Amino acid sequence: MTAETSTRSEAGMIAAILAGDTQLYHELIRPYERSVYLMALSYIKNEADAEDVAQEAFVKAFRSLSTFRAEAKFSTWLISITLNEARSRLRRQSVIRMQSLDGPADDNSGVSPALLRDWREIPSEVVERAEIRQLIQHAVESLPDIYREVFLLRDVQELNVNETAEALGINIPNVKVRLHRARMMLQKQLAPQLKTINKTLKRRWLPWS
Template sequence: MFIDDEDLVKRSQQGDIEAFEQLISKYQQKVFNIAYRLIGNPHDASDLAQEALIKVYKSIKSFRLDASFSTWVYHIVTNVCRDELRKRSRHQVSSLDEPLVSQDGEVNREVPDYSNCPETAYEQKESGEYIQGLINSLSPEYRMVVVMREMMGLSYEEIAQELNITLGTVKSRLNRARKYLKDKIIEDREQRQSMGRLSVERGKA
């Protein structure tokens, strides 16, 4: 039997634990996925997802029923992750590990190089870990707009409101991030093909 969010939220606001558990079961995977895309590793993502869901539980009585529950939940997990990224940025030391895309769009470093191990490169490129590696290489402000747009499905206007930036800034960051990701994927594919041709030529020698 299908029970919509509004009914579950109403019951949760009245203290119905079972109803809240049903809500959590619907959203916990998406909450984790958002945290993972923003933070970059499953252990921290799991901790932050749990923190976000605790905030949902503590704040659910203040949720307005005329709003979208899913959007509200995603707003909470996004804020939890943003706070974590801010903490990390304050403790970062300038080094070769600086973000790949800076505020002015410059490329500062490369993502991990798997050229010495073609098998590992292939496995990484065929998995979500490869895409996550690319996303991790973006600085937090670029990573945030990519995840909000491509994964959470927010409009440009919603992203601008959520991050308190202009619509033009949202579009600029998305365009720069997408261009980098596209170029890097093409570059990696060409590198892999080149390694494959080299292996064939060596085999014929």
């Protein structure tokens, strides 16, 4: 199926959904369920919360489907809604933490089991690469929001420049500048640590260095 045919099919499904065939919505979103969840997980770093964010994003997309502009890509529109929901979730969690100073501190420093589930490594390599995965995860989490968002969309979700600009509501030059700065920040933070672990793995994990 070509991109044009796919877009036409989506447009037809959206029109039918808006006309009352709401069951089609499940078919419409099915190709994007994994990418929306992974985007939420990359931003939230908690599987349960990421599932909630993804679910809420799909619900909000359904409720706002009549506002979807046909000239935009449906997938990009979904990612934008997911980002907004993830931001809202983080803001709410921040408020709750400030209001519950006596509660136990959150610890999201561990590697999510989902990230390791499909690895096919010998045991010695698992430990080594898990350490690197953790370093990268912490470095990405430490980026300021405007740089982390661009990095996740371009280098994790692999959206193109136009789609990233549309999802974030910024222009293309800003996408390029923010991505460059994000990569430079990550390189500056990670290069010394990775060099002490394994130079070969450093080159594999940081192709932009």
